[in-house]
Amino acid sequence: MNLRALVVDDEMLARQRIRHLLRRATDIDVAGECANGLEAVKAIEDFSPDLVFLDVQMPELDGFGVVEAVGADRMPPTLFVTAYDQHALRAFEVHALDYLLKPFSPERFHQALDRARRWCLHQSTDKGPDLEGLLAGLRKERP
Amino acid sequence: MERVGPRWGWYWGIWTLMGLYMATWDLVMYPSASIPRVLVMNLLQNGTWGLLGLFLLWLANHHPIESFAWSQWRTWCLHLFASVGVAALGLFLAYLLSILVDSGDWQKPLDMARLVKGLPRFYRAYFHTNLLFMWAVVAAFHGLRIYRKYKAREIEAARLETRFAEAQNLALRMQLQPHFLFNTLNSISALVHTNPDGADEMISRLGDFLRTTLDAPQEQMVSLRRELAFIQDYLAIEQIRFQERLRVEVQFPAELMDLRVPSFILQPLVENALKHGLANRPQGGTLRLRARKEPGGLVLEIQDDGEGFVPGREGVGLANVRSQLGLLYKGRQQFDILGSLGHGTLVVLRLPLDGEGGA
Numbered sequence: 001m002n003l004r005a006l007v008v009d010d011e012m013l014a015r016q017r018i019r020h021l022l023r024r025a026t027d028i029d030v031a032g033e034c035a036n037g038l039e040a041v042k043a044i045e046d047f048s049p050d051l052v053f054l055d056v057q058m059p060e061l062d063g064f065g066v067v068e069a070v071g072a073d074r075m076p077p078t079l080f081v082t083a084y085d086q087h088a089l090r091a092f093e094v095h096a097l098d099y100l101l102k103p104f105s106p107e108r109f110h111q112a113l114d115r116a117r118r119w120c121l122h123q124s125t126d127k128g129p130d131l132e133g134l135l136a137g138l139r140k141e142r143p
Numbered sequence: 144m145e146r147v148g149p150r151w152g153w154y155w156g157i158w159t160l161m162g163l164y165m166a167t168w169d170l171v172m173y174p175s176a177s178i179p180r181v182l183v184m185n186l187l188q189n190g191t192w193g194l195l196g197l198f199l200l201w202l203a204n205h206h207p208i209e210s211f212a213w214s215q216w217r218t219w220c221l222h223l224f225a226s227v228g229v230a231a232l233g234l235f236l237a238y239l240l241s242i243l244v245d246s247g248d249w250q251k252p253l254d255m256a257r258l259v260k261g262l263p264r265f266y267r268a269y270f271h272t273n274l275l276f277m278w279a280v281v282a283a284f285h286g287l288r289i290y291r292k293y294k295a296r297e298i299e300a301a302r303l304e305t306r307f308a309e310a311q312n313l314a315l316r317m318q319l320q321p322h323f324l325f326n327t328l329n330s331i332s333a334l335v336h337t338n339p340d341g342a343d344e345m346i347s348r349l350g351d352f353l354r355t356t357l358d359a360p361q362e363q364m365v366s367l368r369r370e371l372a373f374i375q376d377y378l379a380i381e382q383i384r385f386q387e388r389l390r391v392e393v394q395f396p397a398e399l400m401d402l403r404v405p406s407f408i409l410q411p412l413v414e415n416a417l418k419h420g421l422a423n424r425p426q427g428g429t430l431r432l433r434a435r436k437e438p439g440g441l442v443l444e445i446q447d448d449g450e451g452f453v454p455g456r457e458g459v460g461l462a463n464v465r466s467q468l469g470l471l472y473k474g475r476q477q478f479d480i481l482g483s484l485g486h487g488t489l490v491v492l493r494l495p496l497d498g499e500g501g502a
Contacts, residue, residue: 011385
């Protein structure tokens with residue numbers, strides 16, 4: 001069964017880019033798009049997607065506000081997508097799967113997708129995302 | 144310690160004037176005296192004192208009095224004794240000169256008896272005046288020294304202030320870069336697939352914007368026209384990103400376009416308006432930029448219809464604008480942020496148009 005993804009970003013073009021990149025991932029469907037945090041909370045509660053692409057800076061309720069409102073435990077696997085690298089640590093504190101820095105390459109995007117797929121497959125046995133590895137990768141991206 | 148450079152024209156000029164002044168004094172006291180004799184005598188005497196005064200200047204230059212503090216007592220004493228000594232020596236030489244001039248014969252041996260007899264009276268008559276002269280030399284030296292120090296400090300302060308203003312200006316232009324740039328690049332990477340023309344447009348707008356911020360000469364003041372062009376590049380990019388959510392109205396009368404405004408002063412204010420007035424509202428909002436001339440100067444207004452300014456939440460951008468304005472206009476500017484929660488924010492900038500810093 002395909003994974004259902006929710007794309008949350010206040011910028012239409014940013015959502016469009018993720019949707020475009022997801023076309024190549026045949027095992028993932030875009031189940032919905034939200035332009036702000038409140039819509040996102042509602043969508044997550046309504047149809048609990050398997051995967052959320054979450055922008056940090058948004059009107060009404062930002063990305064962390066969404067995680068807080070839904071509850072970190074009930075939050076679906078989340079990939080943060082933002083231009084702000086200083087939010088990375090906080091993102092992993094709320095169990096983000098990955099942290100994509102805008103603008104990102106298609107390779108980096110699909111690497112994040114692989115991580116999400118693995119996570120969804122082994123959710124029952126896995127200990128959780130490899131925080132150390134992720135942070136090291138982030139440091140390499142932004143020297 | 145900086146040296147007090149010579150102003151010898153003034154130095155000898157004043158001694159010459161003193162000589163003439165003393166000559167008139169002598170003529171008042173001894174109306175029967177010969178005028179040429181009195182003139183020659185006084186000019187010679189004052190010349191001698193001037194020469195001796197050089198020693199006091201040299202001493203003051205090497206041991207200047209720095210303050211009225213007790214710790215300076217040694218220096219005060221040094222100058223007191225030196226001036227007493229120089230005054231005494233000066234009077235002795237002056238008396239010697241008067242005898243020589245009176246005798247009119249440089250070959251004749253000195254009339255020692257006259258010297259010894261007349262000297263005490265001469266000292267009683269002139270010592271106090273002469274000591275005052277020497278003190279005046281020392282005082283003038285210190286006065287000039289303090290004045291130059293003050294001047295140097297003033298120049299240094301002005302230079303520091305300019306450099307600080309430049310640094311602040313750099314901060315203004317750098318402060319806006321990273322997130323804006325990354326978000327814009329992200330938008331472009333979306334556009335290349337769906338709307339290549341739009342991507343093209345955005346890249347060229349971004350190019351213009353970067354050229355202005357990165358490449359511009361470090362001018363503190365630019366024309367309103369240039370500042371507006373820069374803002375419009377910025378807004379064009381934001382408009383592609385936010386689309387119909389961002390509406391912009393600009394009312395800048397053409398006749399104001401040549402007035403000078405601080406460079407990069409509008410962008411942080413516009414960015415703030417977008418951030419608080421628009422980005423936080425899903426339905427978007429309208430940004431209004433207005434310029435007008437008042438008797439007091441140029442008024443620039445940036446208005447949004449967003450969530451309203453919350454006092455005390457001033458960010459780096461506003462602080463930079465504030466300090467930049469303060470440095471350039473020294474308090475003659477006015478910078479008001481008006482607004483209430485839910486009713487938008489109005490930023491009013493009043494810039495004087497006269498004199499330095501102005502247009």
